[in-house]
Amino acid sequence: MRPTLLGLACWLFAVGGLCAESPVPKNHDRAIAKQPTYTSKAPLYVLLTFGPNADKSVWLVLDKSKRDAVTYDVLYVDRNADGDLTATANRLMGTSNGDATAFTLPEFRDPATGAVHKDFRVRASGKDKPDVMVSLRWQGKAKMGGGYPPDPGEYMKGSPRPETAPVVWFQGDGPFRFQRWYGGQLTIGAADELKVFLGQLGSGPSSFCAFQEHVLPDGEAVQATLVYHDKDGKERRESYDLKERC
Amino acid sequence: MLYHGPVRVPMDARQGKAIVRVELAKESQFRSLATDIEVELVKEKAK
Numbered sequence: 508m509r510p511t512l513l514g515l516a517c518w519l520f521a522v523g524g525l526c527a528e529s530p531v532p533k534n535h536d537r538a539i540a541k542q543p544t545y546t547s548k549a550p551l552y553v554l555l556t557f558g559p560n561a562d563k564s565v566w567l568v569l570d571k572s573k574r575d576a577v578t579y580d581v582l583y584v585d586r587n588a589d590g591d592l593t594a595t596a597n598r599l600m601g602t603s604n605g606d607a608t609a610f611t612l613p614e615f616r617d618p619a620t621g622a623v624h625k626d627f628r629v630r631a632s633g634k635d636k637p638d639v640m641v642s643l644r645w646q647g648k649a650k651m652g653g654g655y656p657p658d659p660g661e662y663m664k665g666s667p668r669p670e671t672a673p674v675v676w677f678q679g680d681g682p683f684r685f686q687r688w689y690g691g692q693l694t695i696g697a698a699d700e701l702k703v704f705l706g707q708l709g710s711g712p713s714s715f716c717a718f719q720e721h722v723l724p725d726g727e728a729v730q731a732t733l734v735y736h737d738k739d740g741k742e743r744r745e746s747y748d749l750k751e752r753c
Numbered sequence: 754m755l756y757h758g759p760v761r762v763p764m765d766a767r768q769g770k771a772i773v774r775v776e777l778a779k780e781s782q783f784r785s786l787a788t789d790i791e792v793e794l795v796k797e798k799a800k
Contacts, residue, residue, distance in 0.1 A: 682784035685775040688755055692793050693771075696764045702757035703775055703790070721754050723783065729756040730778055735763075735771035735794060743766070749758035749775075 529684075529708035531561045531676050537669045539566055540590030543583065543598070547571040551579065551665025552672035553639055555653070556709075558619030561676045563588055565618060567641070569631055569665050578603055579631050582610040588618035607632040615643055617677075622646050624677075631665075638662035642719065645679030653677065653716035655704060657687050663713040673711030679718075684708045685729070686715040693733075701749060703729060721752055766794050 537554065551569040556562070565588050569579040582599045583592045591597075601608035608631050615627035625644040631637040640662065642652035653675030654663035666672040688702040704717035723729075728748035737743050760773065771794050777785040 682786045683777070684786055685788040685790065687773075687790045687792075690760075690790075690792065692795050692798050693760060693762050694798055695762045695766050695768065695794055695796055698759035698761040700757055701760040701773065702755040704755060705785075708788075717754070719754055723756070723777075723781070727778070727781060728758070730776055731758075731760060732774045733760060733762065733771060733792075734774060736767045736769075737763075737765040738767050740767070743763070745761075745763060747758060747760050749756045751757045753755050753757065 529561075529676065529710055531556060531674045531708070531710040535561075535674055535710065536564060537672070538590060539585075539592065539669060541593050542568070543570075543593050545570045546574055546581070547576075547579070548574070549667050551637075551639070551667060552669045553641065553663070553665050554669075554672045554674045555641060556674055556676050557588075557617050557678070559678065559680070561674075561678070563617075563619040564590075566590070566592060566669070567629060567639075567665075568592060569637070569639070572600070577634055578606060578608050579637055580608050582629055582631075584610075584612070584629075586612075586615070601631070606634055606637075608637075626650070632662075636664055639665050641675055643677065645677070649679060649722050650719040651677060651679055651706060651716055652719045653709065654713055655686065655688075655706075655715040655717050656713035657715075658689065658691065661713055663711075666711075671711070673709060673714040675709045675714050675716050676707045677716055678707050686717070701731060701747075702753075703731075703749065705729070723752075726750075762794055768794055768796060770794075 555565040568583040570581040612627040640654040706717035728750040776787040
């Protein structure tokens with residue numbers, strides 16, 4: 508590591524204290540006990556994880572009904588999290604609208620807690636490398652969706668290999684984490700808008716799982732603290748309330 | 754859904770990497786873990 512990077516890392520650690528990292532382990536168990544024979548030459552994998560410790564895995568695999576099908580119109584869901592994708596109930600046919608295909612289940616039982624979540628939905632948009640968004644209504648209440656990037660235009664993609672599949676963590680009971688939306692650059696001397704999602708960090712690109720409805724009471728702001736260095740190299744902090752919502 | 758607001762970066766800030774620590778208020782009915790978002794402080798944004 509170069510000295511400048513080392514310095515930055517040390518500083519980030521020093522100001523850090525206890526900060527949020529995804530609890531999704533880097534070596535998350537990716538074993539799939541039993542898989543069907545896929546029709547597509549390139550099935551696409553996404554891993555969902557549940558539980559306070561993100562330790563209950565549910566595989567999603569996008570497939571095609573015909574070898575030459577234009578879009579991914581079949582989805583395998585490991586509904587009982589036993590790693591066996593071959594059960595008949597685990598194969599869903601999608602409803603297509605143009606390049607987008609949606610797969611739905613009215614209910615989805617949380618493999619970690621037994622809670623029932625409503626309106627489970629997977630949406631694949633695009634042909635060869637579709638954007639994938641997974642959503643559900645947490646315990647029948649607030650809607651959550653996984654697959655958000657920090658910058659627009661790069662939504663979650665399924666992986667051709669389980670080993671590199673993105674991991675989305677559904678955990679609507681908190682504690683929650685944040686991810687920015689735009690705002691990777693802030694202008695010195697100006698007031699730039701900072702926007703953040705509220706939800707859970709996953710693993711892999713564009714794997715943030717965000718509330719798609721406002722869950723904080725009206726008037727409750729998210730607190731942001733800018734930690735920076737001034738021109739003399741001294742650490743400074745400025746606090747802001749993110750009061751707006753959209 | 755997004756929570757947002759203006760973040761005014763002081764004039765004396767040095768260019769380069771900084772962090773924005775984001776969390777919910779201690780009195781919130783919801784629990785959060787402070788999340789550090791890396792940002793870059795610039796004199797002028799890239800077009």
